[in-house]
Amino acid sequence: QKEVEQDPGPLSVPEGAIVSLNCTYSNSAFQYFMWYRQYSRKGPELLMYTYSSGNKEDGRFTAQVDKSSKYISLFIRDSQPSDSATYLCAMKGTRAGRRALTFGSGTRLQVQP
Amino acid sequence: SAVISQKPSRDICQRGTSLTIQCQVDSQVTMMFWYRQQPGQSLTLIATANQGSEATYESGFVIDKFPISRPNLTFSTLTVSNMSPEDSSIYLCSVEEGSDTQYFGPGTRLTVL
Numbered sequence: 001q002k003e004v005e006q007d008p009g010p011l012s013v014p015e016g017a018i019v020s021l022n023c024t025y026s027n028s029a030f031q032y033f034m035w036y037r038q039y040s041r042k043g044p045e046l047l048m049y050t051y052s053s054g055n056k057e058d059g060r061f062t063a064q065v066d067k068s069s070k071y072i073s074l075f076i077r078d079s080q081p082s083d084s085a086t087y088l089c090a091m092k093g094t095r096a097g098r099r100a101l102t103f104g105s106g107t108r109l110q111v112q113p
Numbered sequence: 114s115a116v117i118s119q120k121p122s123r124d125i126c127q128r129g130t131s132l133t134i135q136c137q138v139d140s141q142v143t144m145m146f147w148y149r150q151q152p153g154q155s156l157t158l159i160a161t162a163n164q165g166s167e168a169t170y171e172s173g174f175v176i177d178k179f180p181i182s183r184p185n186l187t188f189s190t191l192t193v194s195n196m197s198p199e200d201s202s203i204y205l206c207s208v209e210e211g212s213d214t215q216y217f218g219p220g221t222r223l224t225v226l
């Protein structure tokens with residue numbers, strides 16, 4: 001079993017829809033949770049970063065972390081064709097521990113105009 | 114956030130040869146990481162490179178195959194040695210900023226014939 005599970009999609013939605021992307025994880029030591037967006041033939045771009053449980057909002061993007069369920073989500077409101085990309089969740093433990101990120105497999109999102 | 118550049122951006126190489134990938138950061142960073150992203154897959158950590166110490170390799174990756182240099186706080190190189198078609202991947206360097214988040218370079222797309 002992978003440490004981080006993410007549905008690979010593809011997920012196809014119409015423009016303006018609310019998109020929900022999710023990851024589950026098994027390692028209770030994870031404390032820092034990130035979402036990256038990766039366009040084709042580009043490096044991953046950091047979208048959202050959350051420490052421990054809770055919600056964080058940035059424009060059209062909302063990240064949620066539920067550590068009790070080991071479940072994280074990224075919501076995209078009013079989705080746009082420019083949001084079409086692969087979305088990767090990533091996480092890591094405490095600052096004293098392993099510093100590298102553990103990634104999900106990525107969800108490919110297609111927003112139809 | 115740190116600005117990261119990689120050279121070359123892409124290359125096509127012959128089996129049995131070696132390629133050195135450069136990663137340059139516009140600010141001094143303690144921790145740098147090298148990841149591999151195989152076609153259609155997520156990111157897998159190759160090694161962690163700290164300035165002034167030997168790189169730490171993940172299981173399945175060895176120094177003879179992927180030697181890494183980290184001569185100062187803004188630069189690192191990864192060499193892919195004795196290449197085979199299975200080494201065809203995107204190679205990404207990343208840096209840790211503020212102890213919690215990581216930023217990625219644009220990647221080097223390697224094709225081995």
